[in-house]
Amino acid sequence: MKIAYSGIEGAFANIAARRVFPDQELVPYGDFRSAYEAVENGICDYAVLPIENSYAGEVGQVTDLMFQGSLFVNAVYTLNVIQNLLGVPGSKLTNVRKVLSHPQALEQCADFIQEHGFQTEEAVNTARAAKKVAELGDVTTAAIASEETATLYGLEVLERGINGKQDNSTRFAVLSKKEGSLTDEEKSTFILMFAVKNEAGALVKVLNKLGEFGYNMSVIHSRPLKGLAWTYYFYIEAEGEYGSPAFHQMISEMEYRCSKLKVLGRF
Numbered sequence: 478m479k480i481a482y483s484g485i486e487g488a489f490a491n492i493a494a495r496r497v498f499p500d501q502e503l504v505p506y507g508d509f510r511s512a513y514e515a516v517e518n519g520i521c522d523y524a525v526l527p528i529e530n531s532y533a534g535e536v537g538q539v540t541d542l543m544f545q546g547s548l549f550v551n552a553v554y555t556l557n558v559i560q561n562l563l564g565v566p567g568s569k570l571t572n573v574r575k576v577l578s579h580p581q582a583l584e585q586c587a588d589f590i591q592e593h594g595f596q597t598e599e600a601v602n603t604a605r606a607a608k609k610v611a612e613l614g615d616v617t618t619a620a621i622a623s624e625e626t627a628t629l630y631g632l633e634v635l636e637r638g639i640n641g642k643q644d645n646s647t648r649f650a651v652l653s654k655k656e657g658s659l660t661d662e663e664k665s666t667f668i669l670m671f672a673v674k675n676e677a678g679a680l681v682k683v684l685n686k687l688g689e690f691g692y693n694m695s696v697i698h699s700r701p702l703k704g705l706a707w708t709y710y711f712y713i714e715a716e717g718e719y720g721s722p723a724f725h726q727m728i729s730e731m732e733y734r735c736s737k738l739k740v741l742g743r744f
Contacts, residue, residue: 589641620632
C-alpha cells in the first residue's frame, strides 16, 4: 500500500505514518491538501494527517479538508511529541542565537525560547528545519525537532524535552476512500461533522440528540464556513453503539436540523 503524509522524512507526520504502517511505502507531500487529494484520486491508499495537538489545539486546515472532502476516518493514532533542540556537531547550547521550526513547535517551546533569548524562524515542518540547520552548518543556528530527526540529518541533541508540556501529543487521523477498512468492530468512538440550518435553537437541538439516544460527546470544535461570514460548522467525537437502528434514527433526526451532516467513521 501507499501511505500519503505531509512533510519529509523525519517529520512527526512521517514518524506517525511509519508507526501506523510499519511495512508500507510512505509517500511525502508538500502540504495537507496534496496528501488528502492523493487518496481521493486513488494515487495512495491512506493518508495520515494531524487533526489536533494537545498544546496548540486543532489543525484547522485538515479539519476543513475532512468537512469538504470525501474521505473517511478509519483510525486515530496519538503520537507523544517530545521536542528537542538540535544543533550541528560541535555546537553547544551557549552558542545558539536562532532556532528554526514549525510554528506549533515554536509555540510549544515558547518558554524555553524566551528564557534563552533566541530569535525564531518558521519552517514548513520540524524536519525541514533540521535539514536546513544541517545544510547551514552554523553553530549559532539550531532546530527544534524530534530525536529521530537528529539522527537522520546528522545533528546533535543539545537539549532534550524543551517543550513546555511534557504530556504534549498530536493526534493523527488515518483517512481512506472507504469507511471501516481499518476499523475494529469493537471501536465505539465516531466522528460527525455538520452545519446547522439558520433556525432558532438548531445547534442545541442537534447536540441534544446525542444524549437522547444514549451517546456521550467527548470532543467538539467549531470552524468558520468558507465564503459565509460568521457561519460555522462543527466537528464532534462521540462514544456509543455505532451503526445500530438507534444510531441511524439519531442521524436522521439530526439531518432534519442540518444543512450538511457527514459521518466520517469510527475508531
